[in-house]
Amino acid sequence: KQEVTQIPAALSVPEGENLVLNCSFTDSAIYNLQWFRQDPGKGLTSLLLIQSSQREQTSGRLNASLDKSSGRSTLYIAASQPGDSATYLCAVKETSGSRLTFGEGTQLTVNP
Amino acid sequence: SQTIHQWPATLVQPVGSPLSLECTVEGTSNPNLYWYRQAAGRGLQLLFYSVGIGQISSEVPQNLSASRPQDRQFILSSKKLLLSDSGFYLCAWSEGSSYEQYFGPGTRLTVT
Numbered sequence: 001k002q003e004v005t006q007i008p009a010a011l012s013v014p015e016g017e018n019l020v021l022n023c024s025f026t027d028s029a030i031y032n033l034q035w036f037r038q039d040p041g042k043g044l045t046s047l048l049l050i051q052s053s054q055r056e057q058t059s060g061r062l063n064a065s066l067d068k069s070s071g072r073s074t075l076y077i078a079a080s081q082p083g084d085s086a087t088y089l090c091a092v093k094e095t096s097g098s099r100l101t102f103g104e105g106t107q108l109t110v111n112p
Numbered sequence: 113s114q115t116i117h118q119w120p121a122t123l124v125q126p127v128g129s130p131l132s133l134e135c136t137v138e139g140t141s142n143p144n145l146y147w148y149r150q151a152a153g154r155g156l157q158l159l160f161y162s163v164g165i166g167q168i169s170s171e172v173p174q175n176l177s178a179s180r181p182q183d184r185q186f187i188l189s190s191k192k193l194l195l196s197d198s199g200f201y202l203c204a205w206s207e208g209s210s211y212e213q214y215f216g217p218g219t220r221l222t223v224t
Binding site for chain 2: 031032034036041042043044045046049089091093097098099100103104105
C-alpha cells in the first residue's frame, strides 16, 4: 500500500526566504506526482504535475523535482511571500487505477 | 476553460438524516470524476470515482454512495448520516485516469 509522507508538518519563515518542502512515497511504481496548494477552508489548487519520466517541473517561483527511485519529491519556493502562506500537499498516482494518494501536507506561514 | 462547481458550500445535518452533495463540471466532455473526503488529521481520502455515466467505483466501504446521472454531474449521497461522516468533501475531475486532477471548492459537512 502506497504511503506518502510530508516533512515538515509546519514551517514558518520570514518573507523573502527560499524554502524546500519534502514529500516521500513508499512505492516507486508511480505514474505521476502532483503538488497542490490549499488555502484554509478552500479546495485544492494544482501547482505542478511531474510525470514519472520527468526530473523536474517549474512554474514561476516554484520548482518541483522528482527522484522516483528514491521515492522523493521536493517543492522549492523562491523568494517566499506572505501570499504563499497555505498548506501544500503532494499526491502520487500509481501506475494502475485512478487513485491519488495524498500526504497530510505542510502548513507554510510566510511572515512579513 | 473548465470550471467545477460544488454545492452547497456548507451543510449542517443531524445524525440519521439523508445527504445529497452535487458536483458539476463545465467546459469538458466525458471527464473522470472523483469524490474525496478530507477529515481533520487524516488527509484526503478517495471515496468514489467515475469514468463515465452510470459507472461508479467505490474505494472505501462506508455509509455513502455516488451516482453519475449525466456526463458532467456527480452526486454523493447517504440515506442516514453518521457523526463520522463529518468532513470536507471535495469533487475533482481529470481528462483521463492519468492526467492532472482539478478540484472544486468543497463542501463542509457537519453532522450533529
